[in-house]
Amino acid sequence: MGVEQKLGNMGVVTTTLESVVNWGRTNAMWPMLFGLACCAIEMMAAQASDYDMSRFGMELMRASPRQSDLMIVAGRVSKKMGPVLRRLYDQMPEPKWVIAMGDCASCGGVFNNYAIYQGVDEVVPVDVFVAGCPPRPEALIHGVMTIHEKVKGETFKQYYTEKYAAK
Amino acid sequence: MDKKLEPIVKAIQDKFGATFEEFRNEVHLFVKPEQIVDALTLLRDEQNFELLSALTAVDYYPQEAPRFHVIYQLTSIAKNLSVQLRVPVSGSSPKVPTVTGVFDMANWRERELLDMFGIEFDGHPDPRRILTPEDMEGHPLRKDFPLGYEEPQFTFNFDEIDLRKPYAKE
Numbered sequence: 220m221g222v223e224q225k226l227g228n229m230g231v232v233t234t235t236l237e238s239v240v241n242w243g244r245t246n247a248m249w250p251m252l253f254g255l256a257c258c259a260i261e262m263m264a265a266q267a268s269d270y271d272m273s274r275f276g277m278e279l280m281r282a283s284p285r286q287s288d289l290m291i292v293a294g295r296v297s298k299k300m301g302p303v304l305r306r307l308y309d310q311m312p313e314p315k316w317v318i319a320m321g322d323c324a325s326c327g328g329v330f331n332n333y334a335i336y337q338g339v340d341e342v343v344p345v346d347v348f349v350a351g352c353p354p355r356p357e358a359l360i361h362g363v364m365t366i367h368e369k370v371k372g373e374t375f376k377q378y379y380t381e382k383y384a385a386k
Numbered sequence: 387m388d389k390k391l392e393p394i395v396k397a398i399q400d401k402f403g404a405t406f407e408e409f410r411n412e413v414h415l416f417v418k419p420e421q422i423v424d425a426l427t428l429l430r431d432e433q434n435f436e437l438l439s440a441l442t443a444v445d446y447y448p449q450e451a452p453r454f455h456v457i458y459q460l461t462s463i464a465k466n467l468s469v470q471l472r473v474p475v476s477g478s479s480p481k482v483p484t485v486t487g488v489f490d491m492a493n494w495r496e497r498e499l500l501d502m503f504g505i506e507f508d509g510h511p512d513p514r515r516i517l518t519p520e521d522m523e524g525h526p527l528r529k530d531f532p533l534g535y536e537e538p539q540f541t542f543n544f545d546e547i548d549l550r551k552p553y554a555k556e
Contacts, residue, residue: 298519327536333526337536341552
């Protein structure tokens, strides 16, 4: 009785399709469990109770790329890891986003040499770069919030054009 | 030099005409590339050096003759001794006979030397790169291999470098 009455009293909510879809995408964005180096420690800390990413519906680190929406590249990517990274990215279902976490993933960091990619954006398209060596969990969460802002700004038209449809 | 090592060094010197160097009680014997298989076989079978504990190389660039030293570090567990054999090789595409027939562990270490120094091992069963991608050019541990891979991007050259950066496609 009580719940039905309350729901009835709320009446009808009108909104746009875009904001509902974007709200759904932001509030349960599952990251892929993909730690490459020391940044993964801070990524774990961001998941744990002190910083608690589950506040954003992001407590589930998926072990399979087929179940995840967000790839957090946490660490330096070697020349041999690059093709693996790209394959994992290709296996993720659309829509998908990428965070380059830390200096190494963003620009090579201190490893300016023959073995490391100078920025993971040579392998996969990156949405947000998070600076730091390694970034604190707050910085990673800020990066995630930035992605959320970006997703919330996407329009219905964009779902079918540049990013998701133009293959 | 260890007293127990003296007859062993003597044997190698007599048989192969090896030159000999000592540095802080470590013994280095210099042999020619064509002698290395016989020298290692002798040390393994007659002197109880049953372990090839390291196989590595040094690049003495710009010195050209010899440019590389291939280094075989042998350990005798039975006698608690170690001895080092060095093979000096010249030029930028040196060749040394493989020792995989004497010590199995030389297989991957020789692949590593092929990868990192470009030293070829004649008769190696599986001569491929082991650490770097197969399509890589050059040998990273050579002294003439370029140090940096990419010019750092600062404010003043950001746009110029941005243009030639190989960004990924969607």
